[in-house]
Amino acid sequence: MVRFFKIIATLEGISLLILFFIAMPLKYFFDTPEFIRPAGMAHGVLFIGYVVLAFMLKMEQEWPVKKLLIVLLASVVPFGTFYIEWKYFGKQQNS
Template sequence: MTRLFRIIATLEGLSLLFLLFVAMPMKYIYKNEAYMHNAGMAHGVLFIAYIIIAYLLKEERNWSFKKYLIVAVASVIPFGTFYIEWKFLKAPENN
């Protein structure tokens, strides 16, 4: 489960960065909406997968609600999922 979460967290983080720093500037600065629909859809699906797998991981590892909430909120902050992966999943007590 942890390996799957790491993959989804990385993809979700990359999709958020692509959406914020490529697709949105293309739409609002250059008036080109070519990337918005696909980037938004991919990010939405990955976000939902991230939240569901985080919940399953919470149940598996007996995380507190506070820790789960931190993991969930990090998904809406740019670079947040990369921090969560480093902080909560790479620590020796979590492997």
Template sequence: MIRLFKIIAILEGISALVLFFIAMPLKYIWDSPEYIRPTGMAHGVLFTIYIVLATMLKFEMNWPWKKYIIICLASIPPFGTFIMERKYFGTPSNS
């Protein structure tokens, strides 16, 4: 389930970046709103799956509440899920 969560975290982050830096500028700067709905829907679905999986993993892996809250809050700012995924689930260093 960690592997699925990592994939969803990356996809959720990508969808947020596409929404904030492509779809929204197209709507508000170039008056082209047709990309907001599908991008926003994809982002909303991925965000929901991200939070559900984080909650399931919290109880399955007995995460401390602090870690769980940080992981959930990481879904809010742009690039947050990328940083979180690397910090908590990245490959360990070989040092």
């Protein structure tokens, strides 16, 4: 499950960056809102998957609440999921 979480974390982080740094500037600076909906939808689905998997890993690996809160907070900060993946899962075996 850790391997799947790492994949979702990476995709969620990429989708947040696309939303913030591509889709939103296109909408607000170039009056091109067409990319907001697909980028937002992809990010929303990946965000929900990230949160659900974080709770599942918390139960499976008996994380302390502090670790869960840090992992969840990282999902709303640009580059946060990449940091979490590196800090908490970089040295772990894929399982």
